[in-house]
Amino acid sequence: MDEKYLRYVRQNKKKIGASIVILVFLIAMGIFILYAIKSEYSPIPLNKKVYVAGDRSGDFNCDGEADQVEINQALKFVAETPGYNTVYLKGPFTYTINSTIYMQSNTILEGDPDAVIKLVDHAGWTNSPMIPLIGKYGDSEITDVIIRGFEIDGNHDNNTDRSKGRGYYNIIYFTSAKNIKVYNMYMHDGHGDGLRINHGKNIQFYNNKIYKLGHDGLYAIECTNVKAWNNTITCRTNSGLRVWNSNHVKFYDNIINSTFDRNAGGPGILIEKTTGVMNDIEIYNNSIHNTFGPGLWLIGYDSSYPKKEAQNIHIHRNTFYSTGTNPSINWVGGIVTSGFYDTLIENNIFDGVYHAAVIHMYPDGKVTDLSPAGTGHTTTVRNNIIVNTQKRTENPDGTGYAVINYLPETHSFVLENNCLYNNSAGNYKNASSTTDFYADPLFVDQKKHNYHLKSNSPCIKAGNSS
Template identity: 40%
Template sequence: MKTFPVVILSIILFMLLSPIAGAANQTDINQELQQGGIIHLPAGNYTLTDSIILQSNTILEGEPGTVITIPDHAGWPAWKPLISGNGVQNVTIQNVEINANSNGNSETPHGAGYYNCIYMIDCDNVQVYNCTFHDGLGDGLRIKRSKNIEFYNNLVYRLGHEGFFGIESQYIECFNNRITTRTNSGLRIWNSANVRFHDNVIDAQLDAGGGDPGIQIEDSKGTVSNVEIYNNVLNRTWGKGVWLVAYDAGVSNTQKVLIHHNLFYEIGQSYNIPSTGGIVNDGFQGTQIYNNVFDGVKNNAFRNQAGGQGTLIKDNIFTTTVQHTAIYQTGTGYAIADLVGANLSVTNNTFYNNEKGDAYQTSFSNVDFRDPETHQTSSGWTWTGSTWTCKFVKPMELGSIPLTTTIRLRLMSIIYRVYYITNYF
């Protein structure tokens, strides 16, 4: 019995250094999917030479240590994903780690349609949860012309485009995700409606490849409506915290996006993106921004560059706004900057210690100028001495990045495998 710890240590070291082959390839998985029901992938590495093809009324599930990946220099064409779904319904993907092997396929560019982890078109009733997406050249979940989509409890980092990207889709809910952006954004919709992004934590890879917005809402067809962004923590994003961008037919739409009870902390770390800011508006109308905290944002907490008619900004905290890290531009360093004269409605907010001033080219009313760290404000947020809290948002220690998911999942995988070996062999 004295040798048991040594045996366990040897097993752990072996598992850390040696990949475990999966018991099936994509052909076997696809045959099981054709039968419907639950397809369970035991722990192991599943290296694909072709896409997994989803079917209706199926659950594709893994367990700690289930890793789907592709080989080096895979040579797949653009828009061929690791997991594909077309015209299917009632699909769940859960408890799977997808390593899209961007390092081994560096001959292809980021964000150009290569090796999306999951790409689904014309699909309804889709759930993706408890998954990890990392080291990719494309999106985590990219979904188009679909409805009733849930993306939650996922971990996302080192991708080459978006963590989640919903295109021309409806009834989308993304929540409880932990996302570190690379190349572009964490959560994004384009020409989609009935969307809820809430209770996510989004930060950035802090280098030139760190992406841009934490959340991007895009309207080119005038179809964006009923979008709500709430209870999120956006912490040290590389570019914008939230980017609202409308063009073509989208500029005639009144989108009425609701943005409330979010924490924007030290947003806009980039030296190479001009228009950073907590919320940057390029053409949206009727936006309501309330009960948020903007602390230490670079450039502007709210920056209005186009559109902005009917925007309401109330019951927020704007504190310690500073100028852009590297690129001087009009209005930088003010909490709120309206560059187009949209006649914003700014009322009942707290402004404190903003480097250049509180408002550029816009007026405000019912202002609280007291230090929000020591006085109660109308925002509903309080300062604990190390973080901002409100009753709707889970507290987070700011300025720090939690234990990376790779380490956490790898440890979970090791524990599971050791348990399995010691109990069944």
């Protein structure tokens, strides 16, 4: 090696060492900043908040009238200002709105549990439906939105100019939406849906309390990757959770029931198909009880479709009790299904449901023809416990069985290793099994709906393990 070069290195080694240290430091800082920008858990405060208040302590301050004006100003600010993405509603204040709150992409609307957005009395948004309390700004796709932590009061009783379930005053409604999260919310007393998404992807709805809305708690239309869990929902007019022509759906760990009045709702969960593919849907670990309609309604109808477009729905480890209380319709029960192929219903508990635990049927006499197209629809029912079924109130004759098939020409059951006991009319109507057994399952405390099995239960290790 050149002696002159070596002499230079010896004379300048401190400077060279310092330069290397500085270079390494700059590289490390670049990597750190890049990570901070990309990471959801950035230690750099890039996602700053602005506060909305009702006592002049916020960045934007409301006076209890037309409060959507200031909230929309705050949302516009965080959408357009680098480093900001969150609007925080301070409590304990009620923010009265007489027009829509508009969300934009990459924004968060959150608040204290005692921060309340409330629809104004006599809002008069009756010129057209589908004008929500919270919607999106503009017509382009909305992405990466979070709504969490506060209360929304739909103020139904002071806005009776429109009927429930007609698209008026939905709580949250987005079209063309992706990466939407709604959680830790309390939504109640509305005319329409809690969260309605039309043409969406990656929708998460969890840890919400939904009470007496005018339509569905969650309604996903032509969506993919929809999850709803840990919600407590009391239906008033329609379903707790509903998907229509949607796929890759999971509903789990929810508690769903109905309030008792003359419009006390339909099914706890509704899975509905007319077009598109629905072959990856899982419903599990839900507690569904005292619903006016069936606990779960699974229905495919309209024009004929290939088997692969409506199959492999998996319903398991749910508890249904006292579902189907509606005295005015006949399509009540635990699970009512038609039009789907290769449905698997397993390891569920049905106690005291009206009509039957599992039924092949569809409602007739509707404006829309709900009859299923095609033949060869098979439902496998295995390892379930079905006890104490009751006759339905509407036309009770011939009801009260464990399993009923009203569509034997196009639909069939495969019944395996179910435990059946004390069903008022018997066990089967247009169905049969060679492996079901008939014994008291010996629940720990059935009256308190503790459906764990006692150690001497005949159901332990009695199911099909496949």
